[in-house]
Amino acid sequence: MAVSSVDSVPYAGVRWYVGGVYEREVVPASMVKSKSLSRIETGDIVYNRMWATKASFGVAGDDVDGCLVTNDFPAFRADPNQAVSDYIGLLFESKSFQESAAARATGTTERRRLKEADFLDITVYLPPLAEQRRIVDLIGAVDGAIEAADEVAETTAATYEAALQTISSSLYPRVTVGDVLLVAKAGGTPSRKAADYFGAGTPWLKSGEVDNPAIVFAEESITEAGLRNSSAWIAPAGSTVVAMYGQGNTKGTAGYLERPMAMNQAVIALVPDTELIDSRMLFHAMRSRTVSLRQKAIGAAQPNLSKSLVIGEEIGLPERGAQSSLAGTLDSMLDQSSAATDLATSLRSLRSNLLTALLTSEHEIPASYDVLLEGAA
Known part of the structure; x- marks a missing residue:
C-alpha cells in the first residue's frame, strides 16, 4: 500500500x-x-x-x-x-x-x-483441519477459565484492599500499634557455626518470607545452641510479623505466625494483647499500613524501618466485640483471592501440558468433541 x-x-x-x-x-x-x-x-x-x-x-x-x-x-x-x-x-x-x-x-x-x-x-505438526479446530477450541476454553479465575482473584484482592482502608479511616478510634501489644521485638543474627546453626530446630523467619497470612514454614531453622549464641528469640503463634527491611517490596509487609518461630534481625514480631485486639485484626491492621510504613522508612542508601516506627504507626480500632467478625470477613476475602490465584496457576499448568501433548500428536481429541463445537456455534 x-x-x-x-x-x-x-x-x-x-x-x-x-x-x-x-x-x-x-x-x-x-x-x-x-x-x-x-x-x-x-x-x-x-x-x-x-x-x-x-x-x-x-x-x-x-x-x-x-x-x-x-x-x-x-x-x-x-x-x-x-x-x-x-x-x-x-x-x-x-x-x-x-x-x-x-x-x-x-x-x-x-x-x-x-x-x-x-x-x-x-x-x-499439522493435523487435519477438524483436529486443528478442536485443539483451538479446547485451549480457548482453558484460556477462558484462566481469564475468569484471574478476574476473580483481582476483583477479590481489590475488594480486600478497599476494606482494609476502613481500618485506617476515621471510622474507628485511633490508637498506636504499641498501645495494643504485649511485646514488640525484632530478631537477631544467630551463630553461623555449623554445629550451632544448621540442622533441625526452630524455624528461623527471614524478611522475604514474611508476606503471608498463615506462616507455617521457613527455609532455615536455628538449633537450641544457635539461639543461645544469638539475640534471636522465638515469637509465639498468633503474632503478627513485619519486615523492617529487605529487597524489592519486602519492607513493610506483614504476616501471621501459625506456629512459634525465631525472628531474623530484619523481622519484628508483634505479640497482641488479645483483651484489646483480636490477633487476626492486628494482622490485617498491619497489612493496611504497609505503604505508610514504607514511606516512613529512614536511611539514605537503603531506607529501613525501626521498632519505634512500627509500633508508633496509627491504626483504627473497632470495638473488641466486633473485631473477630470483621477479621473473619477480611480472612474470607484473602482466602477467595488465594483460591482463585491457585486455580489460575493450576489451569496454566494444565494448558501447558495439554498444548505439548496436542501439538506433538501424543494425544488426539476424539471426534465426539465436535458435538461441543457445534453446540457452541
Missing part, C-alpha cells in the same frame, strides 16, 4: 515471547520514510524477523485489523484448506518451533534475522 494514499499510519508490532500482535503507534504519513507498507488483516500470521530469537511471532486479531507493517514484519495468510490461523498461533508457543526459528536466524548481532524462506521451511 502506498504511504502517499493515507494521512496517518497505524503501525503494528509483534511482542516478544508470543505476546501477540498489537497496535504500536500512529504517526503522520508525512513522517514515514518508506514509500509503501503492508496492511494486515484479522487472522494474518505476522512475525518480526529481527527478533525471531525472542519468539516474536503472532496472529493478528480484530484489534489490529487494518494496521500497517514494514518489511521487517513479514505477513502471511493461512491456506484455509490446510490450516487454521489460530492453530498456527498455538504452534508458535511450542519450544520446538521457537528453537527451530532461532536456529535458522542468521546474522552477527543479537538481532539475527529470520528470512521469510527460512520461516516457511520450519517443519510443524
